[in-house]
Amino acid sequence: MHEVSIAVAICDEVTRRAASAKANRILNVRIRAGELTAIVNDALAFAWEVVTEGTIAGGSHLKIERIPVRIECARCGVQPPVALDRLECRKCGSPAAEIVRGRELEVIDMEVEHDAADTGRSAVHT
Numbered sequence: 001m002h003e004v005s006i007a008v009a010i011c012d013e014v015t016r017r018a019a020s021a022k023a024n025r026i027l028n029v030r031i032r033a034g035e036l037t038a039i040v041n042d043a044l045a046f047a048w049e050v051v052t053e054g055t056i057a058g059g060s061h062l063k064i065e066r067i068p069v070r071i072e073c074a075r076c077g078v079q080p081p082v083a084l085d086r087l088e089c090r091k092c093g094s095p096a097a098e099i100v101r102g103r104e105l106e107v108i109d110m111e112v113e114h115d116a117a118d119t120g121r122s123a124v125h126t
């Protein structure tokens with residue numbers, strides 16, 4: 001289950017960002033995950049719950065945006081999204097010269113909370 005190591009990596013990154021933004025709680029995290037990462041949403045959501053427990057991201061909600069796979073054909077250019085098991089050009093059928101989308105795995109943004117003395121919620125964008 002590679003979702004656990006992904007959850008650990010995301011947790012590391014968002015807690016580091018929250019620390020530099022002087023936030024003391026993370027409420028929501030949005031990530032972008034390409035289909036090629038083969039992440040199972042439910043498994044990642046569960047791993048997130050386990051991994052973030054006891055951290056400032058504990059109890060936060062992880063929203064996953066899936067990015068479909070796009071390929072580029074050397075002859076025909078970039079294609080509309082293709083199925084994972086058919087990484088070939090839709091026009092000429094040649095194998096994908098390059099995969100241009102679908103490998104992404106990144107934090108889009110997150111919502112954090114500051115001290116009660118502060119104004120409360122704020123969003124950290126990247």
Ligand SMILES: [Zn+2]
Nearest residue numbers: 073076089092
């Ligand atoms: Zn082609």
